[in-house]
Amino acid sequence: MSRRLLLTDCPWGDAEIERGVLEPKGVEIIVAPAKDESTLIELARDADAIATCWAKVTAPVIEAAARCRLIARMGIGLDNIDLQAAERRKIVVTNVPDYCVTEVADHALALLLASARNVAFHHWNTKQGVYDLQAGPKMNRLGGMRLGLLGFGRIAREVHQRARAFGLDVQASTPSGDDYGTGCRMVSLKELLSTSDFLSLHAPLTAETRQVLNRESLRMLKPTAVVINTSRGGLIDHEALWEALRNGRLGGAALDVFDPEPPDLGHPLFADERVIATPHAAFVSEESLADLRTTVAGQVLDVFAGRTPKNVVNGG
DSSP states (O other), X not given: OOEEEEEOOOTTSOOXXXXXXXXXXXXXXXXXXXXXXXXXXXXXXXXXXEEESSSOBOHHHHHHOTTOOEEEESSSOOTTBOHHHHHXXXXXXXXXXXXXXXXXXXXXXXXXXXXXXXXXXXXXXXXXTOOOTTSSOOOOOSTTXXXXXXXXXXXXXXXXXXXXXXXXXXXXXXXXXXXXXXXXXXXXXXXXXXXXXXXXXXXXXXXXXXXXXXXXXXXXXXXXXXXEEOSOGGXXXXXXXXXXXXTTOOOEEEESOOSSSSOOTTSGGGGOTTEEEOOSOTTXXXXXXXXXXXXXXXXXXXXXXXOOOSSBOSOO
């Protein structure tokens, strides 16, 4: 009997890599035409496994998937999967924690550089016919400025390495205070917020970290500081961020992730010249997507063959 994989969403545009790996092994791929809960509930009834990128795999979806043995997150974070519901059903949950580490680190540093050197500002003005180097905000030499990393996982450690090559003074804050042998200075969250010229977010989205940047914590930042987020949109209260920018209590923001996604691009935050926005693109490269998709396909095959897949994140 053919096994069925429900692919809830494929923002890369097709399922050809997945089909190439799985169909020769007798796995049928069902691509959801939409990622709303009612559509996924209906399709999950016939699924032996579910692979999801950004779609929410909620408790009702999991309860409907009576045959499901695996929920594979096509990415790193797990906040779009109801892990408790999966645990109740004894369904294995996996992720791919290392597929785009260099890409996201590169993107975070690109956002930092674009902010520090007014690249986006001058690009937009020049394209609109304004050729004026005096028009942009003041710029300071990058060497000697301080980058704060909120979180110090794989990606943040790659950012640390890159940032030091540009002469940035790097510090980080995590609950554990572990520098993983990098020599990065570890500080309290309060010190991180109050002393960083750039603050780059690299924490998972949990109940404890949701809106870690809110009205209160944003007030601790320097009025010239720039916030960079390539992690999860829910780490920031975007209304509070806009309030801080509007009132001159923040120098700028460079955002690749939002809550919700896609965001309301009509919000004045996106019209502000101090804000750089990219469409959750940090993880993308031809190589990272190929790694991600083949790894998830391998996880599916492992579970169907009775093997323990790579990167199990729950008890299953």
